[in-house]
Amino acid sequence: MSFLHRIMRKEDVSQYQNKDAHLERTLRVKDFLALGVGTIVSTAIFTLPGVVAADHTGPSVSLSFLVAAIVAAMVAFVYAEMATVMPFAGSAYTWISILFGEFFGWIVGWALIAEYLIAVSFVASGFSANLRGLLDPFHVTLPNALSNSLGTNGGIMDLIAAVVVVITALLLSCGTSETARVQNILVVLKVLAIALFIIVGLSVVDISHYVPFIPEYHETAAGAFGGWQGIYAGSSVIFVAYIGFDSIAANSGEAINPQKTMPRGILGSLLIAVTLFIVVALVLVGMFDYSAYKDNAEPVGWALRMSGHGTVAVIVQAISVIGMFTALIGMMLAGSRLLYSFGRDGILPSWLGKLNNKNLPNRALIVLSIVAVIIGSVFPFGFLAQLISAGALVAFMFVTIGIYALRKREGKDLPLPAFKLPLYPVMPIIIFVCVFAVFWGLSGQAKVYTLIWFIIGIVYYLFYIFKTRKQ
Template sequence: MYRPADLVVLGLGVMIGAGIFSIAGEQAATTAGPGVILSFMIAGIACMLACLCYAELASTMPTSGSAYTFTYVIFGEVWAWIIGWALILELQLAAALVARAWGAIAVGAIGNFGIRVPNAELVQDILVFVILVLLTGIVALGARVGLRALWIMVAAKLLAIGAVIAVGLPHIDPANFGGFVVPPKTLDTPPATVLETLIGEGQAFGWFGIFAAASAIAFAYVGFDIVATSAEETVNPREAVPKGMIRSLVITTVIYIAVGLVMVGMVPYTKISEEAPLASAFQAAGLGWMAHVIDAGAVLGLTTVILVLIVGQTRVLFSMARDGLIPRGLAKVSRRYHTPSRVTLVIGLIAIVLAEFVPVVPLRELVVMGTLFAFAFVAAGVIVMRRRMPDLERGFRVPLAPLLPALSLFATLWLMVNLRLLTWAWFVLWMAFGLLVYLVYGRRNSLLARPRTEPLRPAHGGRHRR
């Protein structure tokens, strides 16, 4: 069973990773400049609003499945399937994408030690395969095994990040911040995001770039919602799960802003390397040896991200299988390891196929899209549930409701329109395919489709409505 501190580590394990070691530098160099610090704040505030909504629903329905389960109880089976399908996209694609990034960083770390890596692409493919097999095995063996490994790796990466902040602070030049908001720049390329399409031109930097970067940076905060999937395995989940989500998100936001200040403060944003932003900043300050610390932190950081993503995906698919929307055999728990090992192995296999054979890196925004789509339903769910079931026991209540849930919904939609039009198109295609799967399989095999002589045993104890 998870303790309150375990849930904080779970959240830190999945959120502290790509945002620090790659996304911040990339967005600073191409979109927001030093204003990337404000982008982290904006994305953090938007995610905190969503986190409060998740906290209320998780304290009311402390079961596996997170947004999928909440939607099932509040809006019914069809909408639950839609959210579950979006979560599959988010978590499965994120695991494969982070694994690719992990492989690239691992190969780079080997090279930074002066070891020549022949056929780096092949070595990266092998490393990606090995890490996914290893972490899938850890999750399949049992929650406690994975949790022990997670504690050790999170502690180690926090030490590495602490070193980055402590060593970098004395080398900050306030002139590099330049008031944070640099003059906007009109791009020669056609409008890419939905918002750019509406205004008729593409822009970077300025406030437009800061908000656009916030949408991309939302990828860095993906994962606090995974804490909610552990509710059935947590001691006193009505209180522990909300606290775990909120505390881990607050800590992550503070760390991201601190590292971003160091990176942007050490070197002008025009000189930040997109491939290795943190390492290049320290090299420019004559602290090249810090590259090894950063490499170690990045490898450990992304390892924990993959691990927790697999855990979260396991719990979501397990809940969907219990409801019959996907094959019920995936909901079987291993008698030996007391884990849903069958669905874990399926998730690991799909992640390997995606990471090895699909160009997942350009699809990063799809992960953000799937996440924000779930955020929107959770925010709406709080408003609807307050009206329909006002007397239901809640371990945590969103303050100033329905104002804050409405603000969460607005902030989520704003981040979504700052995503590329191509991302929206791919997402619509994915969801259309999901509806087809539901009509062909899920609707016919769900709990609601059972003959009346069979007892209904909903996984989440809520009302089942179509």
């Protein structure tokens, strides 16, 4: 087989059906709604509104959330159609392998690896910051060396972040249906905590903090601030908040009746999340001047404490910290299924694609956990957010273009979908341009690191091809 033919060879759909046959289909719409809301409405809602307001937008941070949400919603429509036609583990990696071939599938999968490995570290870091903020009034602290990433404020590793990753991995190793029950309960608690913050926060909102709503544009060390340039820069950072719908698609191999379950889970969870994000952002910047949230990793708890609602702050942060498990569950569940898919297809060591006696990919879960702990110990919180967005955005661009190849095969070797992207064939072009614009708004450092990551992935793939051709 020639090199060109090998990398362009499209994967056979029946192979994925057979390979994923041992995954148990136990997840329903309510489970995917909980998974999506739990993953999307996670660390980001308690951290990014304050960070982005201080660095880029001022009071207009809600507009950055809205812009990012519109782009995410358009991508979610594409994902909903893809997931109904090809409900296999691995989400975009598997879809692009079927539609465009092994090489392009690997590029997308390599982007998603970055997304999930870094996302787990990001959520764990946010969990750690909020837990430390919760315990600080009780004078319970850890030394800087065990509270921060390497080189940040004297840090060596974030011990709390490492421990919570290990605990979540142990929970996931027990089984998907068992994890889903815990997830559903925690998501309800988290939404109630957000509602409590909104109600109490509204009572101390000062309208003057919204003026001017869009500050005058100027450049800062963090990048563009104010004007529509700042809103645009903020939306690129915030986009990380909405990528959780990919975690739903990654688990479509375990969905009951995926034709109905997947679109309802993906679109429903995104709608709930968008509403909560925008309201929280508006309340937060109304409570204090946006500059007060500079470099604050737990602005929600801080705002409640500074406004005299210490007891409410403890309640909200306690529930939010517990609720951050839901995001870790979603990201680690999806990430382990992605690594399993690579092992299943032989592009990474085959032992990653082995299931245990409960038909769970726990080997992939262990590897994901170890790497996530290492990444979280080395990179600071803010930088992780942009790298997650970069990996997700690259995958989204490929999936959006993939809809053209998908439509040609629906009703032939692929089934007809229960849900279709509207306004085809114009809408995919619009979505691609919007996603690329969000990607271009990332910092130069994030784009450079993304380029380095893809060079490493391509080199590995070429090594993999050379190795398999010799066998």
